[in-house]
Amino acid sequence: MALRAFEAVARHLSFMRAADELAVTQSAISHQIQKLEQHLGVLLFVRRTRSIEITPEGSAYYAKVRKALEWIADGTRQIRDVKTRITPLKVSLLSSFATHWLAPRLAAFSADNPDIHLHLMPSIELVSLGSGTADVAIRYGKGDWPNVRSSLLMHERLSPVCSPGYLETHGPFTNPVELKKGPLLMSYARCTISNGMPGVATSGVT
Structure with missing residues (x-):
């Protein structure tokens, strides 16, 4: 003073x-x-x-x-x-995707984009882009969510695995059709963008 x-x-x-x-x-x-x-x-x-x-x-x-x-x-x-000049970017995504795919690339992204402050929001719950909760959502799905623009991040690759005991009881499996010989477990998960406004919803797999 x-x-x-x-x-x-x-x-x-x-x-x-x-x-x-x-x-x-x-x-x-x-x-x-x-x-x-x-x-x-x-x-x-x-x-x-x-x-x-x-x-x-x-x-x-x-x-x-x-x-x-x-x-x-x-x-x-x-x-x-x-x-x-710093722009916050809130990204809603699955924890596994953040850990195994995004985290190794964060350092390079920050170096190339010093004016963007990335805020990761791990969640499996639905997210409304129109509410301002997140700017971008990365989810697993077909990308046909209403009221958003979606971009394919990567294609999925599935590999069947089983225990040796299961293989001994129901196998051998020489082609995908023979997998039907064993009990089939189906999982239905709805990972969509609800009540969204125009934004970017990127579909991907972990």
């Missing part, structure tokens, strides 16, 4: 104008200048009846303080500019 007060007084050569600029009282400005003078051990201003005059020591100090405050202000603007 003392340096801000000093810079404003030196620039305006007025305690009153400095107080108005910093939205404080004139006595507060005067108190800050006195504290700064005591700390430095020099007189920064000569107080006259209706005016003030900056001393040679004060003038030299003002040049340094003004430049330092300008550097601080410039650094603050740069940080704020970078922050405003």
Whole structure:
């Protein structure tokens, strides 16, 4: 506060104008200048009846303080500019897909897109893109979800596996048709985008 007060007084050569600029009282400005003078051990201003005059020591100090405050202000603007350029991207996806496929590629994505802050939201629940919960949803399916634009991420590849005991009881299986000889378990999972608005829903498999 003392340096801000000093810079404003030196620039305006007025305690009153400095107080108005910093939205404080004139006595507060005067108190800050006195504290700064005591700390430095020099007189920064000569107080006259209706005016003030900056001393040679004060003038030299003002040049340094003004430049330092300008550097601080410039650094603050740069940080704020970078922050405003960062775009958040909320991605809803299955945990297994995030772990096994996306995670190994995150470092390269961040390096190529430093202005995008990726926020992963692992979930198996339905997600509404129109509600703002997520910007992109990656799900397993045919991609024919209503009210969204879908893009195929990759095709699925299925491989049958079984225990040695199962193979001994129901096998051998020399072709896919012979798999029907054993008990068939079916799983129906609805992973769709509900009540969505136009967005990107990418279908894929883990």
